[in-house]
Amino acid sequence: MRMMCKIIFSCLFCMIFFPMVAQQYKTVLPYRMVGGKMIVEMSINGSSRSFIFDTGGRTALTSEICEELGLEVADSLQVTDVNSNQAFYPLVTIQSLLTPDQKINFTNVPALKLSSPSPFECFQADGLIGSDLLARTMVEIDGKAKTITITSAEKASRVSLRKMLPFVKAGMPIIALQAGMGNDIICLFDTGCPSFFSLKESDFDRLKTAGAFQILAEGYGEGSIGVAGMAMADTSLRVQFPLLSVGGTKFQNVTSETSTPPFTLLGVKLLDYGKVTLDYPRARFYFEAYEPEYDLASKHYNVALRVKDGELIISTVWTSMKGVVEVGDKVTKINGKPVGMYDFCESIINGIPELKAKKKTKLTVQTKRGEKVIVYQKE
Template identity: 25%
Template sequence: MKIIASCLFALLTTSVCFAQSFSFNQGGIKTSGYYEEIPFENVNGRIFIYPEVAGKKRKFIFDTGSPTNISKALAAELAAPVINKNLMRDSNGNKDSVTVVNLNEIKLGNLVFNNIPAGTLEAQMYKCWEIDGVIGSNMLRNSIIQIANDRHVLIITDEPDKLALNPKHSVSLRSSGGQSDPIITVKLNNKVNLYLEFDSGDNAFLRMTEDIMNQLTKYNAYEILSKGFGANQFGVMGLQQNAEKYLIKIPNLKIGSTRFDNTIATTNKVSNPAIGSKLFDYGTVTLDFIHGRFYVDAYNEVNDLSAKQWPFEPAIIGDKLVVGVVFEKATTLVKPGQQIIAVDDRDFSKVDFCYMLNNGRSILGAKESATFTIRDEQGNVKKIEVRKE
């Protein structure tokens, strides 16, 4: 059985999708027979690389769920000509008009890319990372891209023989129209094929939607662990709207010959399901856009992703840390939107968005339990003891 997830919305916090009346699949490398190793930084599951633009070293994020983008400041510095105005949707379905410019030249190592269409965005998260832009799939659509996370090296080539690729470790890869987002085949419980985006801009392992979950119901492909309500996903245009969510566990998920057991994900009402950059933790990943194959050369063929879960998930609104999604076991304790003013003895009465974006997952660290200080809508303050289960 096959379930196809099409690119209706952006696929992650950092990623965006554009209306397809305009194609970003223009320009590229003029040479052939190339092989280049590009060093990168992996910060909290996000890949940062340093291309050269207009003779200066710049900082970009590597995001296969997005077309190439540059900041408005860089576009102004380059006097980049406008070639289109396009409708953009972020990961939560929010829309805005974005100007597309021609990026005349961008260099990655010794590789020169010319005439690349690039959107111009001013997302808050981009400012936090102090990046000048996004290296997107449209720029890399005619190459083979390998992410060797153990060496912190991104390889760009058109010569597969230099990578010692094993066909047994691969699945099909096709590119979406308009911006060449990579779509890969994932198998659930050895019987259901899902066609999911591979989104290196999302630092999760799996992003799932309620619609796909419902389609999988008759195949017994997952288990519902809990039902919840709220919002916790932040896109380039802000926090998603409150909605019903499900915490689910997928017993068996395979990409090629690599198996992932007990994968846990929270569903979204609006978004696209995708595999994210957490996959880099389990092996070397290769996107062969030229031959339409996606490889996972895993460190281990079987990986158990079992993990205890907190009964609610936080979110950020302005300068406040709040209760985002509340699952069933916490409904008598907290409500979505209530402020978290402390965790154990650490004060969170006022938070910095950029700090939380880069360090949010380390707030609780390896703790199995914590004391949360909560302020409700009337200003009343209470402390609650919460455990992972």
């Protein structure tokens, strides 16, 4: 069981760049999952580095690698991150971004220079590969094989058009899903989002009177961490969609929490259920499901936890724990044993070992009104 800490680095962009590559090409790029992120290897200006593969964002580099490689700022660009925070970022140019098999060399690639310290430190990544880099390509993502196949797009995909959804916005995999009967949700396929589905608050407001979902719980807690920082603590709702359709594939009992991204997000966990192909030039999204229908019914913890300054704290409180504990309260014991100091990055990647053993765990929590013992469990 991993920490309930939402880290989504996507930064949506207001313009798309088209890097020059060869006329015909194909590469198979292996990826590995680290803390809910797709990590790929690329060579930047001759130096092999790790990158987060993020279809919801645009290409970006850490400040540290920009300084190391001597990349000079050429311009700036305003971007919007996953928390809808807008900021101007410097732009640098990557002379060469080469795949490991040396079959595709993206040249003169504009990239955001992110502020220091690196937001990718926990994932040991030096940057982010976004949809802007892929604008002239066809991309097939196979979650079973853990591969990303990038090809030139002279011909359309051979996948049946019955499995296709058109992009709503050219250059980005933004598509229309169906919630129940006749309720459209405009949604961004974002491999930077670690969950299956994340509901934008304005879509919640629009759909709540249509009977598209039921409210399971109300929570108060910290928001996602984006490239511009963590969102302020706020109220969120946990909802369940009886039916959510991705093209012809039906997903039953889909749970989501409301948040404030620019779009509702369809996240990387979609790849657990089928293969995705993105035809960027033709603005087409294909989903080849392994099964025609899935039931995603699940339970969720009554509080969320995260590591702050080495200590384990309450980061979100859901309905059953309201008035019992508060955001920021410190966990002092787990099943009666004093807690130690925790590494933030280790908790993001591998979770807290003491919380993995049992379905129900007793936590001793230091609150403003003294110590309390609560049961940390799914409900």
